Amino acid sequence: MLQENWTTVKEFILVGFPGLNPKYYGLVAALFFLVYVTTVVGNSILVVLFVKEHSLQKPMYGIMFSLALSDIGFSTVALPKIIAKYWFDDETIPVYACLMQMKLVHYFATVTSFILMLMALDRYLAICNPLRYPVLMTNRITLALNIFAWVSSFMFNLFNLIEGSRTPFCGPNRIVQCYCDQASVFKLSCVTTTYQNLVAFSLAMVALLGPLTFIVYSYTHIIVSVMKVTSMGSRWRTFSTCSTQLCIIGIYYLPRCGVYVSNLLGVVFVPDIRIALILFYSLFPPFINPFIYCFRNKEINHVLNHWVKKFRGVRQQENYNLI
Known part of the structure; x- marks a missing residue:
């Protein structure tokens, strides 16, 4: 009897923030749109800088280039649908599109986690x-490591891809989230999903805690190595070389770990706060990364300033020719 209802759900409804007053829908849509445009434009500028500027074609910047691509991909997958919901009242999403969004959201999150591990590896080898x-971190090796991060992330999400494609949904069909995520979608399955949830959670923890463990190990050794340096000036210069990456890693992992620890301790958040926390640690790192690169990294800052001055010079020359 249950099988007859398995095909009744053809689309899901994205609820977004369940407690949000409709009069604020336009404001929230505009905020999401601003975050999306800033994220895509900022990271795209970095991608162009890394591709065009020969001085930035180094292993460390190759890893940052990969991170910028992942940030663009994640934001492009997660944000447009919720913007359409709040701006155009387009709240329905086909089941197959929702499942695809879910896979890509988790895929890009896994890619980012592995790339941050590569950042820690780069700084560990450079300092320790x-x-x-x-010899160990050439451009060719960095390319291979980046490819490994993107391919292995797909393998980590292969189980969810297979299970999601054959999971039946017979109602309800309301997803209390701003995008299709694994936990919200699997709750709507017709069948018992204990095995699915256990395996999916285990893979997610490996993808998150595995890189985080290596990151903690790497920076522990980095701190120990730096503290052995007698000169305070040398210590500061060494720390400054990895400060940008520490900012990025902290923004990505600390809020996530806080939410996971709260769940383990049984702390229950109201839906709106839970969604806001998830959006913060999902969308804020891609949004803020370009600003961290530009303000904390002297080489990128120097190249960007050079490009801006060059562009201004060209415009001034064009205006002078018109006169």
């Missing part, structure tokens, strides 16, 4: 093994 760094 400086003599071997030019």
Whole structure:
């Protein structure tokens, strides 16, 4: 009897913030749109800088280039639908489109986690093994590591892709979230999903805690190595070389870990606060990363300023020719 109802659900309804007053829908849509445009434009500028500027074609910037692509991908997958909901009242999403969004959201999140691990590896080798760094972290090796991060992330999400494609949904069909995420979608399955949830949760923890464990290990050794340096000036210069990455890693992992620890401790959030926390640690890192790159990294800041001055010079010359 249950099987007859498995095909009744053809689309889901994205609820978004369940407690949000409709008069604020336009404001929320505008905020999401601003976040999306800023994220895509900012990270796209970095991608162009990394591709065009020869001085930035180094292993560390190759990893940052990969992170910028992942940030663009995640925001493009997660945000347009919720913007359409709040701006155009387009709240329905076909089941197959929702499942695809769910896979891509988790895929890009996994890619980002592995890329942050590569960042930590780069700084670990540069500071703790400086003599071997030019041999161990060449552009070719960095490319291979980036490819590994993107391919292995797909393998981590392969289980969810297979299980989601054959999971039946017979109602309800309301997703209390701003995009289709794994936890919200699997709750709507017709069948018992204990096995699915357990395996999916285990894979997510490996994808998150595995890189985080290596990151903590790497920066622990970095701090120990730096503290052995007698000169305070040398210590500061060494710390400054990895401060940008520490900011990015902290913004990405700390809120996530806080939410996971709260769940383990049984702390229950009201839906609106829970959704806001998830959106913060999902959307804020891609949004803020370009600003961190530009303000905290001297090389990127120098190249960007050079491009701006060059562009202004060209415009001034064009205006002068018109006169």
